[in-house]
Amino acid sequence: MKGNFNLKFDFFQERTPPVIGVDISSAYVKIVELASAGKGEYRLEGYAIAPLSKDAVVDGNIAELDNVVDAIKRAWKLLGSREKRAALALPAAAVISKKVLMTAGLREEDMELQVESEANQYIPFSLDEVNIDFQVLGPAPNNPEEVEVLIAASRKEKIEDRVAAAEGAGLKVSIMDVETYAAESAYTLVSRQLPNNGNDQTVMIVDIGASMMHIDVLHDNESVYTRDQAFGGGQLTQEIQRRYGLSPEEAEIAKRKGGLPESYTVEVLQPFMQSLAMEVARALQFFTSSTQYNRVDHILLAGGCAAIPAINQLVQERTQVNTLIMNPFKEMALNPRIKPQQIAADGPALLIACGLAMRSFA
Ligand SMILES: Nc1ncnc2c1ncn2[C@@H]1O[C@H](COP(=O)(O)OP(=O)(O)OP(=O)(O)O)[C@@H](O)[C@H]1O
Ligand SMILES: [Mg+2]
Numbered sequence: 001m002k003g004n005f006n007l008k009f010d011f012f013q014e015r016t017p018p019v020i021g022v023d024i025s026s027a028y029v030k031i032v033e034l035a036s037a038g039k040g041e042y043r044l045e046g047y048a049i050a051p052l053s054k055d056a057v058v059d060g061n062i063a064e065l066d067n068v069v070d071a072i073k074r075a076w077k078l079l080g081s082r083e084k085r086a087a088l089a090l091p092a093a094a095v096i097s098k099k100v101l102m103t104a105g106l107r108e109e110d111m112e113l114q115v116e117s118e119a120n121q122y123i124p125f126s127l128d129e130v131n132i133d134f135q136v137l138g139p140a141p142n143n144p145e146e147v148e149v150l151i152a153a154s155r156k157e158k159i160e161d162r163v164a165a166a167e168g169a170g171l172k173v174s175i176m177d178v179e180t181y182a183a184e185s186a187y188t189l190v191s192r193q194l195p196n197n198g199n200d201q202t203v204m205i206v207d208i209g210a211s212m213m214h215i216d217v218l219h220d221n222e223s224v225y226t227r228d229q230a231f232g233g234g235q236l237t238q239e240i241q242r243r244y245g246l247s248p249e250e251a252e253i254a255k256r257k258g259g260l261p262e263s264y265t266v267e268v269l270q271p272f273m274q275s276l277a278m279e280v281a282r283a284l285q286f287f288t289s290s291t292q293y294n295r296v297d298h299i300l301l302a303g304g305c306a307a308i309p310a311i312n313q314l315v316q317e318r319t320q321v322n323t324l325i326m327n328p329f330k331e332m333a334l335n336p337r338i339k340p341q342q343i344a345a346d347g348p349a350l351l352i353a354c355g356l357a358m359r360s361f362a
Contacts, residue, residue: 018083018085018360019083019085019086019087019174019175019356019357019359019360020032020033020076020079020081020083020084020085020086020087020171020357021033021034021086021087021182021352021353021354021355021356021357021358021359022072022075022086022087022088022166022171022353022356023089023179023182023350023352023353023356024057024062024068024072024088024162024165025052025057025209025210025352026052026057026058026060026209026210026211026212026232026234027051027052027209027210027211027233027234027252027304028049028050028051028052028071028210028304028349029049029050029052029068029071029072029074029075030047030048030049030075030349030350030352030353031047031048031049031072031075031076031079031353032044032046032047032350032353032354032356032357033045033046033047033079033081033083033357034354034357034358034360034361036361037332037333040361041332041333042189042332042333042358042361043332043333043334043335044329044332044333044334044335044338044343045081045335046079046080046081046335046337046338047079047338047343047346047350047353048075048076048077048078048079049075049078049346049349049350050071050072050074050075050078051071051249051252052067052068052071053067054248056068056071059093060090060091060093060094061158061161062161062162062164062165065161065164065165065168068165068168069165069168069169070169072165072166072168072169072171073169073170076169076170076171084170084171084172085171085172085173085174086166086171086172086173086174086175087173087174087175087176087177087182087356087357087359087360088162088163088166088173088175088176088177088356089176089177089178089179089181089182089352089356090154090158090159090162090176090177090178090179091178091179092178092179092180092214092226092228093228094154094155094158095152095153095154095178096122096123096152096153096154097150097151097152097153097178098118098122098150098151098152099137099148099149099150099151100118100148100149100151101140101143101146101147101148101149102114102146102147102149103145103146103147104139104144104145104146104147111134111149115132115134115149115151116132118151119132119151119153123153125155129155129156129157130153130154130155130156131153131154131156131159132151132152132153133151133152133153134149134150134151134152135149135150136148136149137149137150152178159176162176163176175356175359177355177356177359179214179352180214180216180223180226181355182351182352182353182354182355182356182359183205183207183214183216183302183351183352183355184216184218184223184355185354185355185356185358185359186328186351186352186354186355186358187203187205187218187221187300187326187328187355188221189328189329189330189331189332189354190300190326190327190328190330191203191221192331193324193330193331194298195297197221198218198220198221199220199221200220201219201220201297201298202217202218202219202293202295202296202297202298203217203218203219203221203296203297203298203299203300204216204217204283204284204287204296204298204299204300204321205217205218205300205302205326206280206283206299206300206301206302206303207302207303207351208231208232208233208276208301208302208303208304208305208306209232209233209303209304209305209349210232210233210234210237210304211230211232211234212228212229212230212231212232213228213229213230213231213232213279213280213283213303214226214227214228214303215227215228215229215283215287217287217291217293217296219293224291224293225287225291225293227283227286227287229279229283231275231276231279232303232305233255233303233304233305235272235275236255236268236269236272237251237252237255238251239268239272240254240255240260240264240268243267243268244260244261256307269308273308273311273314274314276305276308276311276314276315277311277314277315277317277318277319278318280299280301280315280318280319281315281318281319284296284299284319284321296321297321297322298321298322298323298324299312299315299316299319299321299322299323299324300323300324300325300326301315301323301324301325301326301348302325302326302348302349302351303348303349303351304348304349306325306326306348306349307345307346307348307349311325312324312325325348326347326348326351327343327344327347327348328347328350328351328354328355329343329347329350329354330344330347
């Protein structure tokens with residue numbers, strides 16, 4: 001049983017040696033390397049993005065291992081670092097997490113036993129098939145004799161697949177985190193730019209990638225709501241393919257680097273931007289109508305779709321909520337070989353990789 005508290009699934013581990021953050025998402029492998037710039041500040045040392053083939057990662061699962069290994073190898077080479085220790089993350093959907101109350105001051109062993117028995121009650125698999133981890137969050141809100149404990153569990157195979165991909169590319173996995181937690185770490189770099197440092201504010205992070213729109217709402221800098229919606233830039237890529245008879249790879253490059261016919265902006269891009277803004281407005285409405293919160297103070301747009309010019313203005317018009325582009329590197333020192341303009345465009349898609357790279361300094 002003890003073996004279940006596997007070091008490989010240790011998103012709560014506190015201090016670690018330097019790591020690179022490796023985000024294996026649906027369209028890209030993204031790597032970020034940070035260095036300490038003193039006083040708890042970071043410097044961005046390098047980053048790299050390598051495309052995956054369309055069916056390599058499906059619904060957060062690694063479907064074509066060789067393709068993923070190959071993309072990690074390419075990204076690592078582009079990064080040009082010698083660091084091989086990596087922090088990876090599981091999609092939130094692959095993790096079951098639950099907050100429980102326990103008596104304060106338990107010994108580590110007693111705590112592990114209690115975590116197992118709690119986990120037994122809410123995990124729909126045999127405990128042999130899962131990795132479990134837990135973290136004491138702090139005193140229980142209403143009872144000083146109890147502590148609040150966050151337990152998280154994931155099926156072993158989900159972890160093993162990701163580890164196999166990273167190891168296949170020559171990396172060594174030293175941390176397995178959860179994507180939402182990694183994004184929330186990166187959020188601490190951005191919350192400083194909000195009024196009152198984000199305190200007392202309700203902030204909706206909307207990460208729009210290739211296939212998914214991930215919503216995470218924080219109130220007073222704590223996550224209070226998460227939700228995934230099937231919407232992403234892949235829809236725009238498909239429309240480009242269809243309209244202009246391009247392959248998926250050609251469409252993706254044209255979309256990012258330009259070179260499409262003049263009709264593109266008005267006939268393809270703008271309708272996509274409209275539907276994106278509408279999806280965000282719907283997500284916002286869903287949140288306010290299904291929770292105790294009746295307003296959101298700021299929307300932060302992340303993910304590759306946040307690189308679409310002026311998309312925040314459109315979302316702001318639609319939602320009437322102050323909307324910003326979420327670039328975790330905005331106030332960070334940069335290694336001189338990184339171009340500020342390029343990181344401004346790439347930063348929002350690197351949220352998870354950045355949060356993972358921050359783990360070395362936690
Ligand atoms: N400059 C740009 N203009 C328009 N779209 C862009 C631009 N840059 C990236 N994208 C789009 O953003 C998407 C990729 O975003 P991101 O890297 O966040 O996805 P992902 O993390 O792989 O996806 P998911 O989170 O859904 O698994 C792609 O559809 C890509 O075409
Ligand atoms: Mg993503």
